[in-house]
Amino acid sequence: MKEIINTYQDNLIYIFRQDQLINPTYRYLVIVKDGTDIIPVEGCHIMHYQEDFESLLKFSLPTKNRKTKQLISLKQCEQLINEITYGVLAFSVNDLPYSVALNHIVLDGHLYFHCAKSGFKLKGINSRVSYLVIRDLGINKEVGTHNHESVAIYGTLKEITDFETKKNALLKLVSSLAPKHPYQDQMVKGTTILELEIDYMIGKSHIR
Structure with missing residues (x-):
């Protein structure tokens, strides 16, 4: 977890655990701000905010924020x-x-x-x-x-x-x-x- 945080810092939006995923083939699902360069982290699947990460989760989430530039880390x-x-x-x-x-x-x-x-x-x-x-x-x-x-x-x-x-x-x-x-x-x-x-x-x- 610390490696994820250190790698993405203010571009990190959220980290989902393995037990929250429908098909847990990796330890963490990491969501980063749009436009962030993807840097591989062992055991993690990394996606941008506007990608369809919701379909990988066991639970539903509200609609995404349309103004993604407003998102904070x-x-x-x-x-x-x-x-x-x-x-x-x-x-x-x-x-x-x-x-x-x-x-x-x-x-x-x-x-x-x-x-x-x-x-x-x-x-x-x-x-x-x-x-x-x-x-x-x-x-x-x-x-x-x-x-x-x-x-x-x-x-x-x-x-x-x-x-x-x-x-x-x-x-x-x-x-x-x-x-x-x-x-x-x-x-x-x-x-x-x-x-x-x-x-x-x-x-x-x-x-x-």
Whole structure:
């Protein structure tokens, strides 16, 4: 994985694992920005963003971004979701679209949310969901556009039941969002911790 990242750096859009592929004849499917020179990496199949990489995956993805010059790198996506700790989770229950604003944390490359032991958002557990994080850069009234950077994340929402994982997530949540609120182990029992198991993320920068 490090070799892929070092090879493609800011041209790297996403890396799919072998277990995400329909016919896993290679370890990783690597997606890079259009126009990037393809440099072979052992065990990898490398494709440009506009190529049909979706047909190689076990799951479906939304339509591609038409303005490919706006795409940001995987590294920039990760930086954004680390810096902007607030987003919108969306899923559908019995054909009812539902979205909710949530805080998140990133811990060891995993995305976690906290919530109460009840609530409609829990109906999204074990479902495919999307999560959108936006950095609002304001409206440019000279040209009539809303400048922003955003990352859309797709995957499956899971409930975390392991005590240590919940504890570690809560410790970071408390230190990041409520540092004056002392952590206690009893909080683990009274809080639901959800993880978004990430299948894919894609980001863009719209600045004019």
